[in-house]
Amino acid sequence: MKLNAEMTQDVLLIHVDEPRIDAAVAIRFKDRMRDLTDGATGRVVLNLAGVEFIDSSGLGAIVTAMKQLPDGAVLELADLMPNVDRVFRLTRMDSVFTIHDTAAEAKRDHAC
Template sequence: MDITTSQAGPALVITVNDSRIDAAVAIEFKEAVRTEAEAAGNPVILDLSKVTFLDSSGLGAVVAAMKLLAPERRLELAGLTAPVAKVFRLTRMDSVFTIHQQAPGALKAAG
């Protein structure tokens, strides 16, 4: 699982650089997020802007990552692509997570 981290003010931004979070990588994803989240920052923002496919195992891994951080830290999501946003909307998980259009600092990084 290819992920990177950065700081955006008080937030820790974890960017998923793979295009899929599915059953094949769900456990690896959860472990990678847990390891990276040991760095300081609250909230933890999961940047999914490069993820184009998320299945139920992937969704479960995102929820498990949220539970690993709670209650001391919040897990928020950013940059959901249309197919990933649809999964969150259909499962009503969009009401559980704070979802940002893009990750903090995304415009600076692109410029």
């Protein structure tokens, strides 16, 4: 599972460099997210710009990643493609996660 992380301002920005988050990669996604967010404090923004498809296993993996964050850390999402955005809205997970149009917006929102 290709995930890349960078600290920018006080935000841990994680880029998903895979076209799909589905049953085939869900366990690796959760493990990699746990590794990258270990010790995180504050905001963690998951940039999904390259993700074209997500299924229920992928959605569950993102929820698990949120739940396994250290105390005080919060998971936000950015750059959802239309198909991925639709999954979050249909399942009402858009009420669970803060969703930003872009990663740049997520960083800018933090600066305000």
